[in-house]
Amino acid sequence: MFSHLPTLGVGIGFRHPFRSELFRQQQQVDFLEIVAEHYLDASFHQEQELELLAAHFPIIPHAIGLSLGSAEGLDDLYLRKLAALIKRLNPPWWSEHICFTKAGGIDIGHLSPLPHTREAVDVLCRNIDRVRRYIDVPLILENITYMMAIPGAEMTEAQFIAEVLERSDCGLLLDVTNLHINAVNYNYDVRDFFNELPLERVVQLHFVGGHWQDGVLIDSHSRSTPSEVWQLIAEVVASVAVKGIVLERDENLPPFSELVNELERARSIGRQNQRWN
Amino acid sequence: MELAVIQKSLALFYTDSKLRSRFFANPLQVQEELGLSEQKVLELSTLSPSQVNLFATSLKHKRLGEVRELLPLTAWKLGKKFNSLFWQYAETYMPEGIRKHHNDAIAFATFIVKNAEIAASDRL
Numbered sequence: 001m002f003s004h005l006p007t008l009g010v011g012i013g014f015r016h017p018f019r020s021e022l023f024r025q026q027q028q029v030d031f032l033e034i035v036a037e038h039y040l041d042a043s044f045h046q047e048q049e050l051e052l053l054a055a056h057f058p059i060i061p062h063a064i065g066l067s068l069g070s071a072e073g074l075d076d077l078y079l080r081k082l083a084a085l086i087k088r089l090n091p092p093w094w095s096e097h098i099c100f101t102k103a104g105g106i107d108i109g110h111l112s113p114l115p116h117t118r119e120a121v122d123v124l125c126r127n128i129d130r131v132r133r134y135i136d137v138p139l140i141l142e143n144i145t146y147m148m149a150i151p152g153a154e155m156t157e158a159q160f161i162a163e164v165l166e167r168s169d170c171g172l173l174l175d176v177t178n179l180h181i182n183a184v185n186y187n188y189d190v191r192d193f194f195n196e197l198p199l200e201r202v203v204q205l206h207f208v209g210g211h212w213q214d215g216v217l218i219d220s221h222s223r224s225t226p227s228e229v230w231q232l233i234a235e236v237v238a239s240v241a242v243k244g245i246v247l248e249r250d251e252n253l254p255p256f257s258e259l260v261n262e263l264e265r266a267r268s269i270g271r272q273n274q275r276w277n
Numbered sequence: 278m279e280l281a282v283i284q285k286s287l288a289l290f291y292t293d294s295k296l297r298s299r300f301f302a303n304p305l306q307v308q309e310e311l312g313l314s315e316q317k318v319l320e321l322s323t324l325s326p327s328q329v330n331l332f333a334t335s336l337k338h339k340r341l342g343e344v345r346e347l348l349p350l351t352a353w354k355l356g357k358k359f360n361s362l363f364w365q366y367a368e369t370y371m372p373e374g375i376r377k378h379h380n381d382a383i384a385f386a387t388f389i390v391k392n393a394e395i396a397a398s399d400r401l
Contacts, residue, residue: 040375071281102288107372108288110336148325148329151323
């Protein structure tokens with residue numbers, strides 16, 4: 001289904017503090033994921049940075065503010081700028097989240113969960129149709145964490161994701177950490193979740209670690225990857241022809257060598273399963 | 278188009294602490310204000326207040342982190358006061374758009390200046 005997409009291998013979410021180290025250890029990183037929003041209204045400096053990155057690595061744009069789940073529709077200006085960025089980078093795919101970030105003129109500023117309803121599926125599919133009029137690069141959708149489940153669900157989260165992926169014909173950016181965090185916080189079995197997902201649509205994975213706060217596991221991208229997540233990665237990579245895997249560390253950044261160790265571990269899992277070199 | 282009204286209500290719960298408190302104290306009292314049916318208001322009232330509060334707080338923490346990065350010298354100079362001023366300020370302004378963190382930083386800097394001016398005039 002997504003077999004025509006190239007295998008990118010092991011990548012990292014680009015963050016400024018490790019820019020120098022990234023170039024020093026370039027051979028350890030197969031590709032980069034950039035937060036698209038950082039380059040939509042780019043300064044001259046950011047434009048130069050993006051050119052430099054693109055000259056050395058394949059780049060996957062990762063959008064966080066398109067708000068694909070907004071029932072009131074998409075922000076035209078935002079969509080046009082995102083389309084221009086993606087056209088310029090010409091990536092094999094790009095990604096966004098299954099969520100909403102804007103409603104009633106309010107920019108929530110973070111990925112917010114949708115109710116798992118048929119209307120929300122319709123809204124997502126309608127907005128994705130609209131996005132495709134501007135962007136013809138394959139779109140993959142990411143599962144999010146949530147601090148509260150929105151009442152009124154007509155299906156499980158996994159059924160909701162599956163329905164959206166099937167109807168919109170999108171790939172899945174499976175954030176294994178998000179899956180683990182939700183399973184812990186809402187006390188469900190990840191394997192049951194997997195059984196309801198169209199795993200053949202998985203194109204890319206995200207992984208990192210979170211932290212505990214007041215009895216809740218928080219998706220803070222602030223710790224090294226826990227063993228439970230490594231186990232899930234191994235299971236997914238063994239059963240699905242994943243095209244790329246990205247370490248998504250944002251906070252509490254350790255020395256780059258520690259991040260490289262995590263990349264190497266991911267690389268070795270892919271190698272064991274003949275997914276990449 | 279019920280989803281649009283639900284999403285607007287959720288966005289308000291996440292970003293407006295006074296409305297959030299009023300809603301959880303008496304959901305039906307804010308039903309008209311939110312434009313929701315009685316059934317949907319009652320459904321949303323099953324949201325956990327502590328979970329919604331945690332999410333709302335995490336949104337402010339995220340804004341604080343971004344603004345601190347954009348105003349490093351101000352944060353250094355104000356020390357702990359930077360955070361307490363930000364918590365006061367965050368209730369008064371919601372940034373939006375592609376450059377929302379920049380707009381947030383500029384608005385917060387303006388808030389700090391106004392706050393300092395008021396404090397100075399009070400001392401006179």
